[in-house]
Amino acid sequence: MREVVALVIYNAEYVGSVEFTVDSPWWNDVEPVVTRLDEILGVATSVLRLVSTTGSGMRDGRVTYQVEAASRPSIPADQPTHPADRPAHLADRAAEAHEPLRMPWARPGGPAALVAWAAQHVEVRRAVQVKTWNLSCLYRLETDQGTYWAKETPPFMADEATVTSLVRSVDPSLVPDVVASAPRRTLMRAAEGIDCWHPSSEVVASIVPRWVGAQAKVAGLDGRQIKTRGVDLPSCGLPNTLLHGDFHPGNWRSGGIVLDWADAHWGHPALDAARLISFVGDDVSQELGIARIWADAWLEHRPDSDPLQALRYARPAAHLVGALVYQEFLDCIEESERVYHLGDPEHELELARALSAELP
Known part of the structure; x- marks a missing residue:
């Protein structure tokens, strides 16, 4: 359950606030927020950004959003007033220009x-x-x-x-x-099917080898337009290639499509496999045979390679990449949105240290 406080603006000016609850706990899941708010206000709305929250871990708590109305709304009389929510950084057009890290879609009209x-x-x-x-x-x-x-x-x-x-x-x-x-x-x-948060072994056996096959082919192409993360691994006979960067089943659709490529970078392919195993956990990974499916797929393309040895090195290295990625997020987003990622770089480094201790 998420408690929502919507600070409503129209033409970049604050017009009032609305409070309600939604079942979905996730802060960035805004469809239930705008659906309920549209019903209350009788006008179309869109969430611009997160202003504050009392929760942690991207979910639950009391979450305050800045929300834009498409036409002037009438705030219901039974809604509480929040005079403290009227500072210039919420209401004043000129103040918007002084938030250099604010994303385009988080600004009025975005x-x-x-x-x-x-x-x-x-x-x-x-x-x-x-x-x-x-x-x-x-x-x-x-x-x-x-x-x-x-x-x-x-x-x-x-x-x-x-x-x-x-x-x-x-x-x-x-x-x-x-x-x-x-x-x-x-x-x-729209890709067919549903998100595969809890994949079956059949889904893993369908998607992982196809991605390995694509990586094997892409390795021979010009990847200079794709950035690198600066974390190197022993090759173990495998080529550097395109990485998805966040290769977990929540980014797979049951129809076979892989989504959300904005974390993509160039590097060792075992990093993607390590990300997948870390996401589902060792027990589920062993049950689904992820390491063996991934290794067998690479052996078809590189018979002289040692994918499982590469994966041993990739397990801690993937968390080093994670620390770099999360720190980049923190460095590049505005203050109120950093709550999504606070503590993540440190947590990733702790995991990297723990897994490194297990290496020979």
Whole structure:
């Protein structure tokens, strides 16, 4: 259960606040927030950003958002007033310009601009804001031709359209169908199926070898447009190649598509396998046979390699990469949004130390 305080602005001016609860605990899951708020105010709304929270770990607690109304709303009389929520950093247009780390979609007019851009390419009947936080803004778009996703990502992350184009050149079945793109914006057809948070062995056996096959092919291409993370491993006969960067089953769809490529970078492929194992946990990984499926897939492409030895080194190294990534997030996002990632670099370093102690 999440307690929501919505600080509502219209034309970049504060007009009042609304309080309610939603079942979903996750702070960046804003679809239930705007759905309830639209009902209360009778106008379309969009969440701009997180202002404060009493919770931790990206979930639960009392969460305050800055919310933009598409037309002037009437705040219900039974809603409490929050005079302390009227400072210039929430209400004043000029103050918006003095937040250099604020993302474009977190500023007044930002979500609407993303939808308007998408509407240049598909006829949008209904736009639903699904997710927003410091790493992305995601809309589900209903059209007469089916469902699409419009997504915007920050400049410090990989450009998803560039990465998916590279993957598509070797295996189109692995990535969403991108119908339009602009710097940091992607319009995609909705991928079939559901997210695979709790994958079966069949799902693992379907997706992992296909991604390994794509990585084996991409390794021979020019990857200079993809950044590196600066964490090197013994090759053990495997090539440096494109990494998804956040290769866990929550980013897989049951229809076989892999999503969310903004963490992509160039490096040793065992790092992706290590990320997957760390995410599901050792017990589940052993039950699903992830290490063996991944290693066997690489042995088909590099028979003289030693994937399992590479994976031993990659287990702690993947957490070093995680520490770098989380620190980059903290360095590149505004103060109020840092609560999403506080303590994560230190936690990743602790995990890296623990796993390193197990190496021979």
